Amino acid sequence: MAQPKALDFLKIINGDVKMKTYSLVGFTLLVIIILLVGAIRPTALTIAKISGEIKDKTTINQQLETKIKNLGDLNNQYLGITDDVKNLPLVFPTQGNFSLLMSNVDSIARDNGFTLSSISFSSSDKLKTRTQVLKPWNARLTVVGSRANLVKFLAALEDMPMYPTITQVSFSSNQDISGETAFNINMSVYKIEDIKFYK
Amino acid sequence: MPKTQKRTINLLEPIGQPSDAWTAIYNWVLNVGRYLMLSIEILVLAVFFSRFILDRQNNDLTNQINDNVTILSNQQFRNQEVFFQNLNSLFFDITTIKSQQPLNSNEISSVLSSIPSGLKVDNFTFDNNRISMNVSGTDITVIKNYEFSLRQNPQYGSVAFTVSRSGLNSSLYTVSISFNILNS
Numbered sequence: 001m002a003q004p005k006a007l008d009f010l011k012i013i014n015g016d017v018k019m020k021t022y023s024l025v026g027f028t029l030l031v032i033i034i035l036l037v038g039a040i041r042p043t044a045l046t047i048a049k050i051s052g053e054i055k056d057k058t059t060i061n062q063q064l065e066t067k068i069k070n071l072g073d074l075n076n077q078y079l080g081i082t083d084d085v086k087n088l089p090l091v092f093p094t095q096g097n098f099s100l101l102m103s104n105v106d107s108i109a110r111d112n113g114f115t116l117s118s119i120s121f122s123s124s125d126k127l128k129t130r131t132q133v134l135k136p137w138n139a140r141l142t143v144v145g146s147r148a149n150l151v152k153f154l155a156a157l158e159d160m161p162m163y164p165t166i167t168q169v170s171f172s173s174n175q176d177i178s179g180e181t182a183f184n185i186n187m188s189v190y191k192i193e194d195i196k197f198y199k
Numbered sequence: 200m201p202k203t204q205k206r207t208i209n210l211l212e213p214i215g216q217p218s219d220a221w222t223a224i225y226n227w228v229l230n231v232g233r234y235l236m237l238s239i240e241i242l243v244l245a246v247f248f249s250r251f252i253l254d255r256q257n258n259d260l261t262n263q264i265n266d267n268v269t270i271l272s273n274q275q276f277r278n279q280e281v282f283f284q285n286l287n288s289l290f291f292d293i294t295t296i297k298s299q300q301p302l303n304s305n306e307i308s309s310v311l312s313s314i315p316s317g318l319k320v321d322n323f324t325f326d327n328n329r330i331s332m333n334v335s336g337t338d339i340t341v342i343k344n345y346e347f348s349l350r351q352n353p354q355y356g357s358v359a360f361t362v363s364r365s366g367l368n369s370s371l372y373t374v375s376i377s378f379n380i381l382n383s
Contacts (some may be wrong), residue, residue, distance in 0.1 A: 019334070021224075022224065024223070024227055024231070027227065028227070028231050028235070031232070031235060032235065035235070035239050039243060040239075040242060040246075041238065041241075043243065043246045043250075044246075046250070046272065047246065047249065047250065047253065048254045050252065050254065051251070053257055054253065054256050054257055056256045057257065057260040057261065057264060058260060059266055061260055061263050061264050061267065064264060064267035064268065064271065065267060067265060067271065067272065067362060068270060068276075071276060071279055071283070074279075074283045075259065075279065078283070079288075085286065088289065091291075092289065108296060113216075122211060129295070129296065129299075130295055130299075131292040132288045132291065132292055133289055133292055134286045134289070134292040134293075134296065138240055140382060146220035147320075150311070151304055151307060151308040151311065154303070154307060154308075155302075155304040155305075155308075157304070158300070158302055160303050163293070163297055163300045165300060166303040166307070166325075167300055167303075168324070168325055168326045168327070169303075169307055169323070169324070169325040170322070170323065170324040170325070170326075170327060171322065171323055171324040172321065172323075173319065173320060173321045173322065186288075190292075191205065192289070194285075197285050197289075198271055198282075198285070199278075199282075
């Protein structure tokens with residue numbers, strides 16, 4: 001009868017030790033959680049925030065450096081085409097100065113046996129284009145010459161560097177005393193509306 | 200000591216060591232808490248120093264961005280940027296108008312060359328792919344053949360052909376022709 005009693009006491013003592021161990025483990029876990037939430041989490045959040053900022057700034061910095069590099073490259077490329085670019089305002093003028101066009105038309109007309117009687121320019125909203133900066137203008141010219149040379153003359157006009165489009169051609173069988181016919185020709189040419197475009 | 204209380208000896212605990220709550224806390228702090236605090240301190244120190252590195256990187260990047268912005272804010276750079284953008288747009292437009300330029304001289308050429316030699320062109324108008332002309336001739340067969348060829352040509356549409364005679368006794372036919380050039 002004495003042995004079971006002693007076993008009971010040992011069980012009581014063992015239970016007490018187990019209880020203490022569980023309490024210590026629970027307390028340790030609680031402290032770990034408090035430290036994680038209170039000390040490590042804010043620091044981790046701050047680091048994440050700074051890392052995010054660094055990532056964004058790295059992207060921005062790369063874009064800026066790429067832009068500077070591209071501008072440098074473009075500048076180098078531009079040096080190779082400076083002379084051609086200088087002629088662009090004559091081909092696609094900003095202020096309706098179609099002097100090169102008029103000169104070319106006159107020259108082409110003479111080469112094809114025509115005489116340029118008149119040339120005038122007006123704004124055109126008939127031609128629909130998908131261009132961003134080039135706006136179509138209408139050039140109306142009257143030439144006198146032989147009908148046999150008309151197609152050649154029109155083709156030469158279309159070959160000009162302004163890429164004009166022949167929109168209207170009209171003539172009649174009436175001839176002047178020298179036997180030549182008057183031809184009315186309308187063509188679309190292009191100009192740039194921004195006067196500071198090339199500056 | 201009351202008689203009813205059980206007398207026990209706890210052989211699992213060392214003799215002479217107190218077992219109250221304070222002792223337990225003291226033991227915990229010296230055993231578990233010490234290592235826990237040490238590891239947290241190491242972590243916090245690591246984070247502290249990493250913040251130095253990150254902050255330095257952040258500051259360096261901010262300085263670099265400011266330097267680059269200063270360079271790009273330079274008036275010459277800004278002018279160059281606008282100029283190159285304009286040139287790029289212009290080159291794009293030139294490519295567009297070059298590829299889309301309709302060569303109407305070819306169309307006019309094919310129309311004029313298709314007029315039979317027996318017909319005289321009194322007047323001719325090409326207006327945005329619409330051809331209108333008056334021709335005259337004496338041979339009705341030539342006129343009919345020309346009408347047939349125009350109506351049969353798949354490149355032309357809405358062909359209108361009006362033949363009239365100048366007078367009852369006249370052999371001269373006046374023809375009004377109009378049609379659209381379809382695939383130009």
